[in-house]
């Protein structure tokens with residue numbers, strides 16, 4: 001396909017990077033990040049979200065979380081440690097937006113945090129409540145945010161890529177934080193250098209492009225700019241394991257769930273071995289440096305609401 005065609009949709013304008021399911025992914029000069037056009041309407045999104053509910057209500061979803069729980073708790077502990085480093089010890093109120101089965105908040109509670117979650121999936125909310133967590137069964141919006149109250153930290157894992165208006169959403173999150181509060185956010189790191197090698201020289205279809213389920217396609221640079229535009233100051237960035245590396249090693253897990261699971265096991269083992277060997281700082285430095293190269297399956301940012 002030609003890579004130099006431009007597309008304009010309302011005020012949004014940019015080069016077309018991919019076309020899939022009737023949508024173009026453009027590198028939008030208005031927004032400063034890549035997203036699909038047309039941007040789906042709320043009605044269209046409702047259908048997509050229904051699919052998301054379905055995913056979260058599949059028994060396998062919970063089963064895998066449980067299987068991976070030791071590893072997840074290691075990931076969560078690292079996340080809490082960074083939040084705790086940037087907040088005074090009396091500031092421990094956290095909101096998890098899209099809290100899923102609740103394991104992230106449960107870990108926080110065990111560490112002494114006052115936790116609240118908001119999650120649209122009924123099944124995930126029921127599971128969280130069984131864990132003794134306080135979760136609102138809803139979408140995060142201006143209205144629901146008011147009822148939730150104010151926080152010292154907000155976490156959103158794999159949320160921003162699904163939203164038709166991430167700027168609006170981040171501004172609501174900003175308002176829900178007290179001054180000096182910290183946001184932690186992870187998104188898929190898309191069109192990253194490893195993926196580009198796979199697409200351009202190994203004839204991989206861009207499997208990470210998934211409209212309308214994924215509307216936005218961030219990387220380290222565009223997510224940083226977006227957070228800064230919404231009033232945040234970045235205090236830390238890191239990558240998650242570059243899963244695309246398995247593909248470069250010839251393990252084609254795309255569309256192969258069993259192989260995907262095997263690769264995931266290897267990644268888990270790799271990371272847990274650093275912890276066992278008490279070489280955690282080395283792992284953290286490695287993932288921070290990967291992020292400086294634009295590598296990693298996910299881009300993870302910690303950003304502070306500035307004091308005025």
Ligand SMILES: [Zn+2]
Pocket residue numbers: 011012013028029030031032035
């Ligand atoms: Zn745009």
